[in-house]
Amino acid sequence: MTTNQQMTQHKRLTPEQQQKFATDGYVVVDEVLSPDSFEALKRHFEEKLNALPEGQRPEDLDVPHFTDPELFRWLFDDGVLNLVEGILGPDIALFSSHFFCKPAGDGKRVPWHQDAYFWREQIVPAERAITLWLAIDPSTEENGCVRVIPGTHRAEHLHYSKLEDPSSVFNEELKQDEIDESQSVPIVVHPNQASIHSAGLIHGSTQNLSSIRRCGFTMRYISTDVKFNAEAVGDRHEIYLARGVDRAGNVYGDPDHPNAGLAAARGMGQTFVGAKKMM
Numbered sequence: 085m086t087t088n089q090q091m092t093q094h095k096r097l098t099p100e101q102q103q104k105f106a107t108d109g110y111v112v113v114d115e116v117l118s119p120d121s122f123e124a125l126k127r128h129f130e131e132k133l134n135a136l137p138e139g140q141r142p143e144d145l146d147v148p149h150f151t152d153p154e155l156f157r158w159l160f161d162d163g164v165l166n167l168v169e170g171i172l173g174p175d176i177a178l179f180s181s182h183f184f185c186k187p188a189g190d191g192k193r194v195p196w197h198q199d200a201y202f203w204r205e206q207i208v209p210a211e212r213a214i215t216l217w218l219a220i221d222p223s224t225e226e227n228g229c230v231r232v233i234p235g236t237h238r239a240e241h242l243h244y245s246k247l248e249d250p251s252s253v254f255n256e257e258l259k260q261d262e263i264d265e266s267q268s269v270p271i272v273v274h275p276n277q278a279s280i281h282s283a284g285l286i287h288g289s290t291q292n293l294s295s296i297r298r299c300g301f302t303m304r305y306i307s308t309d310v311k312f313n314a315e316a317v318g319d320r321h322e323i324y325l326a327r328g329v330d331r332a333g334n335v336y337g338d339p340d341h342p343n344a345g346l347a348a349a350r351g352m353g354q355t356f357v358g359a360k361k362m363m
């Protein structure tokens with residue numbers, strides 16, 4: 085048996101890891117993809133980065149699978165989906181993806197937030213989405229690794245304020261009095277390690293002022309019993325059935341037939357794509 089085959093067999097969350105996720109809202113996992121598959125993803129990412137149009141920041145490679153169907157090879161990889169299944173169960177949809185690449189020296193910060201706040205109109209309930217944050221580069225405190233505040237995934241309806249800061253990826257952030265930064269934990273991971281976090285968890289990251297690039301590929305999933313609000317956002321977003329069967333009457337995109345109009349309608353960067361504010 086090769087190393088790759090052994091890894092495939094063992095890529096399931098242990099009961100301890102499932103418990104850690106339930107209690108703290110996140111868990112760290114080792115060696116997600118086979119070594120060959122990880123190297124292929126890294127090569128593919130470097131090509132994308134080199135081809136980035138003039139004026140576009142590497143942090144803004146949001147929903148890259150809308151225009152690059154080869155990414156489904158990794159987004160639907162069994163190494164990823166077996167881990168995701170340990171939290172969401174057997175019926176899984178790909179909700180979104182994003183390369184959060186912070187270049188050395190001036191990589192942007194990600195203000196404290198809960199993902200569910202930004203996704204509140206796209207999926208209901210948004211808190212049930214999860215993200216597998218796969219390290220492409222070493223991610224350390226020096227180059228702006230993700231920080232999480234354990235246990236905050238159960239908090240509801242927190243308040244946000246507007247932000248005008250060119251060094252920030254988002255233009256909204258959690259209000260200071262909603263956060264206890266002293267409780268935050270750095271997620272230090274090496275390439276092909278990942279964290280999985282709940283969409284309710286408070287997290288963020290600092291600027292990358294170091295000399296080492298920091299890139300993570302976020303792969304975001306929902307159980308298919310979460311409702312995708314195609315009526316409101318279907319012109320700007322779509323989801324894909326990754327494993328199992330639909331349980332909410334959702335509409336799914338076809339990975340083999342990309343709809344480039346979605347990315348064009350959405351514009352650059354991670355922006356709120358709903359029609360109305362609810363918090």
Ligand SMILES: O=C(O)CCC(=O)C(=O)O
Pocket residue numbers: 184194199215217228229230287288289300302
């Ligand atoms: O990569 C980062 O620094 C932030 C990532 C993030 O906010 C997320 O994965 O939801």
